Amino acid sequence: MHWKTKKWIVNEPHVMELFKRCQECGSVITKTTKASVGSLLRVHWECEKKHKGKWSSCSDVRGMPANNLLVSACTLFTGATYTDVADWATLLNLQIPHKTTYFDIQSSYLVPVIDEEYKQQQKAAINDLHLQTELCNPVHLSGDGRSDSPGFSAKYNTYSLMDDTTDKIVHFELVQVTEASSSVAMEPVGFKRAVNTIQEQGIKIDVLTPDRSPSIRKIMRVEYPNIHHEFDVWHVVKGLSKKLCSNSRYKDNRELQPWTRSICNHLWYCCATCGGDPDELIENWKSILYHITGVHSWIEEGNPKKCRHNDLSLEEQHRKKWLGKDSHAFRTLQNLVLDRGLQKDLRQMALFKHTGQLEVFHSVLLKYCSKNLHFHYASMVARTQLAILDHNENVGRQQATTTTGLPRYNIVFPKHTKEWVAKAIFEKKKLKKSKRLWLRKLYGGGWTPALFTRTVLLI
Template identity: 30%
Template sequence: MDFIFGDLPQPVPSQAFRLCTAHFSPQFVLNQGLYDAGVVSKLLLMKRSIPTIRHPLPTIETGAIRPVSQANTSRSIGCQTDPLPKRSVGTQLSKDTLKTHVRSRASQTSVVCENVWSPPLLTSTPLKPLPPKKRPRLELEDDDNEWEASIEATDPNDSTFIQSVSMTTESSTVSQASPPYDVPKYIVYENCLLELFELCPVCSSMCDVRKTIRGTFLAVDQTCHRCEFNRQWKSQSFIGSTPAGNIHLSAAVYFTGTSFIQMKKVFNAFGVKSMRYQAFRKHAKSYLEPAIVWKWKKAQQVELQSLSQQSKVIIGGDMQADFPGHCAKFGSYTVMNLETNTVIDIQLVKSNEVGGSYYMEKEGLKRSLALLEASGVTLDCIVTDRHPQIQKYLREKGITQYYDVWHIDKGMSKNIDKLAKEKDCEVVKKWQQSIRNHLYWTASSSKTGPEKVAKWTSVINHIHNIHTHEDPLFPKCEHSDVLDKRRWLKPGSKASYRLEKVLTNKRFIKGVEKLSPHHQTSSLEAFHSVVIRFAPKSVVYPFIGMLCRLYLSAFHFNENANRPQSTSALGDPAFKLAFPKAKKGGYSLKRRKIEPTFCYVNELIALTFESVVPDPAPFTEELQKITIPEDLCAEFSVPSMEEAMAGFVSRFNPAQVENQCR
């Protein structure tokens, strides 16, 4: 004490005196740089430090004396002006209104802080940090109280120090206030991330860093054994006990129709952590599939309510099997409003429900028509293919049925191709495209069935260069007189006889009589191609999984079916050339449409996080109303694994297999 007073006053115990760090040279201070930068609020001295400054210059700050470092009076050379007072865009308040001002690490100037607090001496037991009276709005949001405490006070011996969260841009403010599914994500390498936790922010010592991984979630625990500083950092927030990123990844994979297995392969090749397939299926069963079914039912009710107010509705129906041929497990029958190109209903039928895959199409149509009738929808007609069971059922129900022209044309073209390969019939191939054009013209220009038949049978006279006909419904061809005379068929020739037999077939004439005049099922075929993207035929899905993927494909098709045609840079309509395999070198000119949208994915993700995850009961009830058929193997006896292994014999090496089973 002689260093301070010269002569120590009597009687005063020496234990009552505390020496300020201002009496020590900077060489004895451990964290002078952190103190000048505003990261810590007190200085730490080396052991056995010796005071050398007798009379430091005092600075009066609210009744307390505190040494002012040189950095507190300096100014950035780069700006040449004093910093202007700024206000956070996210709060519309000044920084001093929210919390004790702490200088941002990004700035190069120091701000003299008010309300200086004298910290207690270091003790062996760390003090529990005091929580603030009111949590500032700019702090990180999390439901874990332990995480909040570790973020707010980085020094266990200094309860007044709160980590500064700098909100310098509007985007960062929006990210903090956005829900977990709407926050941008980034790919961060592990070694770059752990560099942030290697050094203690209080004493700059090496820290003990431990990782906790749970799917896409990462937690980092940082502990300093020198100053006993510790904190935990989390990569994402929690929804209940589940990391939000795991649910979001499952939702993104499922709602976009992506395969989890393929996504897992990409993530493994890239080195990105993800959850297991069992966790994905748990999320799908608990949250994702109930959300899809609930949203489809609501959208379907709105569509049926709109159709019930119309006088007549023209629909199209067709079935798609999950596998080609008669070995299909599922058959999905789709009913579409042909006037708006929107899917109205999808019925998924399992083959064991109806006794075989051949009867699935009729059962799907019956269920769809029953739903339309119960909703009060009045049908004008239905456009389908020429399935015999569908024809009989609609005839008995008294519903007007038309045939799609493309299906009739496909069967006719196959017969003409087969005929053109025979000897002396090669000339038929030259007439194939003209005959196809005549079929489409017959359907679009006729109003009644007999008129369609009259126009169609006129093609027999036309190919023989005869353009007047006996039928009064179509007495003369409507084309001009300038025709190519080198392609006429000779009456009585083999090619003429065989072609006339193909074009006037009794079943084919009945099909021509019921050709659809205006609406076709081409939109249904386009929808089937979308279904294959969401539910590939090479993958086996459970009943609910297949049904949900059908609903997702309907969401995508209804949103993008009527996209407008795109334009070029000059404003002209854009087209593209396509070379279909069926045309064998020929091309087709197609309109180029604008890029598709995926708004339904964002709506489903928002529904999952905002409604399904907090309370899944109402959504699960809608899913439980669906009747799930039995498995195909339920009617067979299933042997035990031991019995199956005992009877397993390889046809190439039976002895080796027997030894392995033993």
């Protein structure tokens, strides 16, 4: 149980104090020889009566110090880099494996083990999609690309596909810039590869929710006409919020500032309650132009219409800062609401699909693949697989509660909205449930470095 054994940082002079007397006869030790291999310290001693012995700070695994394997595994599996760990160890003067030793262990043991575990999990995810197809349940996937660096000078683009039913990543494609004409062109390449791979598995995709880029639109229209293309509500609302915040900075449009969040929430509500009907979605979206002026019932094309909210009291109506129909702020909002491009996009948002969970995965990916660092292709693949294993294992965490059972929140104040927002705090990530199973395999099926590393990964 090398991974489970408690470990302590011990200074070398204190260790050598243990080699003053022979453990067999109690005689004075006259000769000691020290040797180190990375994190391993080995001491050979000899006493006055010619008794000899050997002591090691950790055991060997077929000639390799077990702690060297542990240090390398923990560095990679926590998303850290060797440089970070080495800098910390250098300041502490703590002995760890050399850089070449670390990368040898990574390529020989860690990367293959991560790949094997990822393939097993991906196989289970694909089987779930096959089961949905067999049960005649529609398969809905979301997709989004993530560049490895900010700006337009990225070397890699990671395109991920997520199952909307389980919020788990089912497949990803890593594209290098040399495989495309430019950094911007990497995402369409990854998108096509990912979709083709899923279809080659015999899975029929009913609805796909990528982004709204012109290149992705054309690919969906030309190459995948049988797949319904939905637009991501999250990105549309994000773009609308940016426009509202940008316009409300002007003096004539400052009346829009307190309404920004409500307008964005209204778009979310319209998409969530339209029942898949694009006409109803557009009609409900336009109603914001009546509500924001204090008009909650009106006649449209000879039919009476009204807001869906409950009747407002006189105090609530007096407290609201309604916009005047002749104000510059109202005309600015009217241009945004009735924009032809937005109206056209709304027709592909009636199923209320969004890639919010994919953005959550991208935040997890930052832990393992920082945009400020460059990784070689094999390391980039392994770290992306680690992020997927981490995300899929912790999908569906419940909101954390206090000792009295009340839900926990974090209060934030975004600068662009200038409004306090309560965000839910979720439970801490849990350990792998199959911990005991892998321990049985470890001690029942033979102790090998690869199996040991795999156990550390799963725990």
